Amino acid sequence: SLTMTQVTLGARALADVELGRKLQAIEVDLLGFPLRAEAELDALAARTNAADAATRRYGLALLAQARVAAAHIDAALKLADQLELEGRRSQNDAAAAVALLIRSDAQVWSGDVPHANMLANHARTVAQNAGDNYVRFWAAMTVGVTARLLGQVDEALVSLREAHAIADAAQHPYRRASALYQLSVLDRATKQPERSLAGSRQAFAEAKQAGSTFFMAKAKMAESAALEALDQPEGELAAMQEALAIARAAHSAVEESLALINLADVYLRRKNFEAVLEMSQQSLELASESQDGALIATNKANMGFALFGLGRVEAGKRLAEEALTETERTGASAEIVDLIAE
Helix, strand or coil: CCCHHHHHHHHHHHHHHHHHHHHHHHHHHCCCCHHHHHHHHHHCHHHHHHCCHHHHHHHHHHHHHHHHHCCCHHHHHHHHHHHHHHHHHCCCHHHHHHHHHHHHHHHHHHCCHHHHHHHHHHHHHHHCCCCCHHHHHHHHHHHHHHHHHCCCHHHHHHHHHHHHHHHHHCCCHHHHHHHHHHHHHHHHHCCCHHHHHHHHHHHHHHHHHHCCHHHHHHHHHHHHHHHHHCCCHHHHHHHHHHHHHHHHHHCCHHHHHHHHHHHHHHHHHCCCHHHHHHHHHHHHHHHHHCCCHHHHHHHHHHHHHHHHHCCCHHHHHHHHHHHHHHHHHHCCHHHHHHHHHC
């Protein structure tokens, strides 16, 4: 017969599996609903802390990402300190890597992309031998995204492909969707619109399978951008309107703000300046709620361009300059170049 210890261990293993499933479901919705994810993860804190090392680390990693996405940066950095200490005490590479990645996320949020990229590269090196699939995926993604923002195309491509391979090996549609979306954006930036379009549609299919409205909406935005590059204006507009419809049906302020900002861009190219102003104002209100600096800067730029178009030059100039100042603070050179060109 089983000993009491065996029974207890069996029950604990089952509880960890169930908690792992809950955490996976939260991961899929985290970026679209950061405040809700943060509350759910806080409610699971006692169970997360009692779980096995890998499940607990995963739960804390998600909590830190939710905190950053919800603009609770100090609380996220406290988690990084805690994990760094644990990593040092038990010589655990995975915990040390998670601490670095939380800090990298916080740097992206506060606008220091070069520093974020450096931390992410360090995390990837540390995570190499940690044997934690999620941490390796997160590190490769973060290196890829920050490299893309810095205009470091080769590093971005290698890292995002690595992230996709890790997600693919784990049969994880949500993570596959996020890697494919980023690859589609990179392909669009490197003037490969056909490949970008194919990637965006693949990303949409994976996001739909995962039940992630965030990456369904983002994939439609990437599809729209690829269609614009392919000179298909009807498709471009239709894809962006679909992105907005998905965001509104999901009741996600984050997704809606992103969709509006991109739809405003489409109307800007069509010189429909009234529509641009209206959408940018709506998006700015939503972005101000989530305190997203990059979104706020982009909205101000669009509003500035619309005001130029409406002949209100001084007001337009003021907003465009505010947007440029915000963007320069981030050090995301690829973004700054784009904004100055516009």
